[in-house]
Amino acid sequence: MTAQRERLLLTRPENLRDKDTALLGELTKTCPDMAELARLTGEFAHLLTPAEGNDAKLTEWITSVRSVDLPHLHSFSNGLELDRAAVDTGLTLPFHNGRTEGVNTRTKRIMRQMQGRAGFPLLRHRILLR
Numbered sequence: 001m002t003a004q005r006e007r008l009l010l011t012r013p014e015n016l017r018d019k020d021t022a023l024l025g026e027l028t029k030t031c032p033d034m035a036e037l038a039r040l041t042g043e044f045a046h047l048l049t050p051a052e053g054n055d056a057k058l059t060e061w062i063t064s065v066r067s068v069d070l071p072h073l074h075s076f077s078n079g080l081e082l083d084r085a086a087v088d089t090g091l092t093l094p095f096h097n098g099r100t101e102g103v104n105t106r107t108k109r110i111m112r113q114m115q116g117r118a119g120f121p122l123l124r125h126r127i128l129l130r
Helices: 003-010 018-030 032-047 054-066 071-082 084-092 098-113 120-129
Strands: none
Touching: 003 018, 003 032, 018 032, 032 054, 054 071, 054 084, 071 084, 098 120
């Protein structure tokens, strides 16, 4: 799948430009698999806003995914099932560790930039001064 089609499927419909909306409509008309994929990814995107009952909706979504012939989505849904308790918690509770993950990501980026050039004292200095 090309990057453009992936972007069309993963961008919120209200954030798509008019020409992108038209292209997505054209793709879903001509390809039944693309129509199913667009529908299922849209439904899953709505689950990503934490709310009560999303765990039950996820069960329904997984059942829908298993009824269509889209192997990549089957693999994705199987992965969700592997740690279902954590997925349910993420979909139903408003708490997250986004800020902590952001700090971890920034630290790893700084470490990659400094690879082989400096030791821990400079890493510490760069992290504390930013």
